[in-house]
Amino acid sequence: MLMLSVNRRQLLGIALATPFVRSLSASGTRKPLLKLSCNLYTFNSLLTKGEMTLPQVIDYCADLGFQAVDPTGYYFPGYPQPPAASYINQIKRQAFLLGLDISGTGVRNNFAVADAGKRKADVEHIKQWVEVAAQLDAPVMRVFAGQQEKGYPEAEIDKWLIENLRECAEQAGRFGVILAVQNHRDFLDTSEHLIRVLKAVDSPWLAAHLDIGGFRTSDPYTDIANAIPFAVNWQIKENVFFNDRETPTDLARLFSIIRQQGYRGYLPLETLGSGDPREKMKAFLARVRVALGKDS
Template sequence: MSNIQSTEDSFAKVYTQIPTSHYLINNHNGPYYTGDYKLGLNLYSFSHNLSSWLQGSTDGAPPVDTMQLIRFAKEAGFDSVDITAYYIPGYENFTLPTKPVEEIVEYARNIKKLCAELGIAISGTGVKNDFADPNEERRALDIERVKYWIDIAVEMGAPVMRVFNGEIPEDILSQDWETIAKERIVPSLRECAEYGATKGVKIGMQNHGDMTSTADQVIRILEWVDHPNLGVVNDTGCYKKFNEKTGEGYAWYDDIEAVVPYTLNFQVKRKPAGPNTEQLTDLLEFFTRLRYSNYRGYIPLETLWVNADVNHPKYLSEPPYEQICDFLGLIRAAAESTKDHLSSKINR
């Protein structure tokens, strides 16, 4: 962590050598934002290390706990943290929590207290769920779980609860996408949105390369739910053709941009086509397009790892602090270098 500033300086030099006009896009008539963005860390970036801590494992990635990572985020220069609920002791993916609610509330309040002491914001939290599952009891349980964690989000001070729409179910062969979306996903999201509204917590459905793989699918579900407390966690690494394995060759930036007006929060990934692909996100393209929008919220980054990665956390002697700082440096440099170059539309 001691090399954070030098890392950022080196990335800034790289980006300022690239003409911004190369990244300009057509058909933008609105004002171009030249201010700063608030950058965040999604704690899922340290998923392997956090899992080692929660499981008490000494065989995998070096363990690190949630509180340690909040302190790291502040030291690294992040403006916010997304405290995925997975990393609150007692969380379970398929059942309600195994610990007494008093213990979970206390941990959530301690997170809020630490963030307040450090002066770092909490941009959101999230759970795992599957609202496309054919099993009605499973969907009902997931709704109950989301409501439980909305209550914890209130205690933690998280303004957004991230939920998924659901994996593509096996009965997609006998049902069509629209029917499954309208009969399973839409009612579930509406119930969560209504409950969140009573608690002051927005519901952000994340496009995850699942039942919402395209911007069109995202927007149609939003329109069908039709609730002011529902928006999107805009995941830059999950847009692709429906039911395709990866997003290689897809127009990711068009879909990212199309969903921005509905966006409550981001997850900016290193690779736009998925973690098993090679092409890196063009952060200049991303920020240039974003600056034509009205989005002024947090922009959290999230790193994913696959077993083939030589810098996978399980191979490292400490959590991937350096890799996270490197990615933050790239994002910060791209955000900075796109600030002042434009005052009007310039075509490529």
């Protein structure tokens, strides 16, 4: 049975000296500390159409009063190739002068495909971007499990995923970056499955990127609570899903659950759907701040 009182800082700290699975029995002693970051996928439509640049989006996040940004790798020049070191340094300098931390970054990959060559290419892609994350001073890099390929049993895909994540986590550890696998409405569709894979990899450099909209179950809040001890990064969204029924996120309930688990760290926000992303994020941030109260 999972001990849900453990906070994720203790989880990772203890895991440096003991096996990852055994660290779940630790108990939380520190008060929760919640800081707000902006996941820049929010601005995907503006960035991909060239209506805003990455530096302009970072400026906007500073104007909104965020404490950090999470710039997805897709928006760096030349992606999927690593950007020039000079550009990485430019972004890092800009964020620092604006008083913003870089809470994480992320890349695309799919470890749930049968083609071993494609999986190997994605492993190498992640390894390259771990170095980018380290230069960017991003402590976390988000990766995916991928969409399950038809005709292959879950157990076989689990083996691919665990093997690939373990190799990537070894690289992440060499550069001091925590790899975080997102529950992205894909192969890892429940907290039980996500946790099972993390425990099988058994690395202090692999954790969960907790997407609150990624659990399409009968009670997503239960899945969220179960996964919090493993989380180092988030996507806090406007809506959650009870099975396939989209429902506005109960922010008060969500933050109560997060605090009860003793989580300490950033909560990146992300808005999706139609409308101006700038206005949507501004409005969502205001709601989040009200729900968080004095902690925001």
